[in-house]
Amino acid sequence: MSALGTLEDLPLDYRQGLTARNLVPLWPNLRAALPYGIPLRRTRPILWRYADVRPQLLEAGRLTPIEKAERRVLVLANPGLGLDNMQATPSIYIGMQLILPSETAPNHKHSPSAVRFVVEGDGGFTIVEGEKCPMEPGDLILTPSGLWHEHGHAGTGPVVWMDALDLPMVYALEASYCIEGTPQQARNEADASQTRYRRAGLVPYAAVTRPRANYPLVRFPWREVREALGSLAAVTPRGEAVRLAYVNPETGGECMPILGFSAIELRPGESVRLPRHSASSVINVVDGSGTVEIDGVSLAFEQFDTMAVPTHAEVRLENASATRPAHLFVVDDAPMQRKLGFYELFG
Numbered sequence: 485m486s487a488l489g490t491l492e493d494l495p496l497d498y499r500q501g502l503t504a505r506n507l508v509p510l511w512p513n514l515r516a517a518l519p520y521g522i523p524l525r526r527t528r529p530i531l532w533r534y535a536d537v538r539p540q541l542l543e544a545g546r547l548t549p550i551e552k553a554e555r556r557v558l559v560l561a562n563p564g565l566g567l568d569n570m571q572a573t574p575s576i577y578i579g580m581q582l583i584l585p586s587e588t589a590p591n592h593k594h595s596p597s598a599v600r601f602v603v604e605g606d607g608g609f610t611i612v613e614g615e616k617c618p619m620e621p622g623d624l625i626l627t628p629s630g631l632w633h634e635h636g637h638a639g640t641g642p643v644v645w646m647d648a649l650d651l652p653m654v655y656a657l658e659a660s661y662c663i664e665g666t667p668q669q670a671r672n673e674a675d676a677s678q679t680r681y682r683r684a685g686l687v688p689y690a691a692v693t694r695p696r697a698n699y700p701l702v703r704f705p706w707r708e709v710r711e712a713l714g715s716l717a718a719v720t721p722r723g724e725a726v727r728l729a730y731v732n733p734e735t736g737g738e739c740m741p742i743l744g745f746s747a748i749e750l751r752p753g754e755s756v757r758l759p760r761h762s763a764s765s766v767i768n769v770v771d772g773s774g775t776v777e778i779d780g781v782s783l784a785f786e787q788f789d790t791m792a793v794p795t796h797a798e799v800r801l802e803n804a805s806a807t808r809p810a811h812l813f814v815v816d817d818a819p820m821q822r823k824l825g826f827y828e829l830f831g
Contacts, residue, residue: 488514527573527764527794528564529778534603534788541582542642550587557581557647562792569652572792573764575817576743577651582644583608583637591634594662596654597740600625600635601646601768601813602706603788607639612702616670617677619643622706622770624730624745624813628699632665646768646790648815650742677703681733684712691734700734706770710811713749717809725756738819750774750803750810758799762828765793765816772810774803796830 491499491512502509510517516524541558550556557579561567565574572578581600583589585607600610601624608619612633617625619635627633637643654660673679680688681701691700709728717726730745731737738744744763750756750772767776769789776783777800778793784804785791793799803810821827 488512522796525794525796526564527562527792529781529783529794529797530562530564530792531776531783531785532560532790533786534790535786537580538644538788541580541644545582545584545642550583550589555581555589555647556583560790560792571652572766572790573794573817575650575653575764575820576766576815577647577649578766578790578792578815579647579649580644581635581647582642583635584642585637585640587637588667589635591632591665591667592662593630593632593665595629595659596649596651597629597742598627598647598649598651599740599743599745599815600627601648603644603646603768605639605641605643607641608635608637608643608645610635611668611670614668614671615675615702617675617703619645620706622709622811622813624704624706624709626699626702626739628702628740631699632668634668648743648766650817650820653742653820675703676701677705677708684733687734696732696734699739700732701739704730709747710749713747713811714809717749717751722751722754723756725758726751740819741823742817742820744816744819746814746816748801748812748814750801750812752808753803753806755800755802758801760796760798760830761818762795762826762830763816763818763821764795765814767791767793768813768815770811770813772803772805772808774801774805774810776801 488511544556559570560572560578561570562572565571602619602621604621610617610625612627613631712728713726720726726749728747730739732739769785769787771787773786776785776791779797818827
């Protein structure tokens with residue numbers, strides 16, 4: 485195939501005429517926009533060490549009162565995408581948020597969808613549309629687009645969680661905004677994860693006789709996820725990933741429209757290759773230690789570390805312990821890609 489023409493092949497006066505009319509020739513840039521075989525990727529395989537992040541986050545708590553921050557967050561920015569863009573991958577925003585005892589992150593709602601994955605601490609809570617959700621380590625809490633939510637801390641010591649948002653995509657569409665609200669009145673009942681959706685395959689009877697709720701379950705307790713992973717591990721062949729997806733309990737489909745969530749157990753001494761797919765992802769280490777190899781880049785991880793995985797990447801995970809399992813939480817943009825029609829699973 486012959487080489488495409490370059491911009492320099494065109495006469496200067498012609499190029500200047502195009503520029504003056506806000507026109508750009510496609511052919512010199514065609515392979516950048518449509519490369520053969522695999523996308524051009526600026527996202528770097530990178531690891532943020534929690535041992536490095538935590539002291540900076542606690543110092544932010546000392547330097548900046550919550551009233552001056554609204555949300556006290558350090559953003560995990562991928563250098564390949566530019567630190568100012570606040571992207572872990574092209575479509576995923578990741579931040580580490582700190583709340584201290586007696587603080588309140590005020591009530592608001594916004595167009596991007598967000599989730600909170602609790603890293604450490606006790607006594608934190610999130611109120612979503614009047615539903616008060618405890619925040620225990622490893623819990624996943626959904627705060628979808630357009631739903632009121634606020635955070636508080638009734639315990640002692642710092643509480644830290646990982647925020648994951650589809651903010652980069654919503655921002656790129658010039659659709660990102662927020663609305664302030666007055667404090668919510670929490671309902672005097674346990675959240676739905678403790679009362680209505682306790683067992684897979686069982687939902688409240690009313691759920692099958694009424695239009696489906698978009699977000700019937702907004703909290704997924706880690707203690708139940710870990711127990712389910714342990715049961716699955718007992719019947720999964722060695723070397724095959726032990727992995728569970730977080731889903732809407734009434735539909736069995738993805739629990740959020742843009743980002744998907746899953747949990748992985750690496751059994752003692754186990755090494756597994758994840759199926760290569762077209763989505764980008766972020767991996768947070770719930771517990772354990774090991775090594776991840778992303779497109780040939782080897783990174784050693786410890787508890788609470790976070791890793792960025794580019795689209796189309798080859799990923800292999802290895803548990804460093806011969807006696808204890810390791811657990812990982814994964815955020816990806818596969819739901820968005822499926823809806824747009826270009827998601828691919830390569831096996």
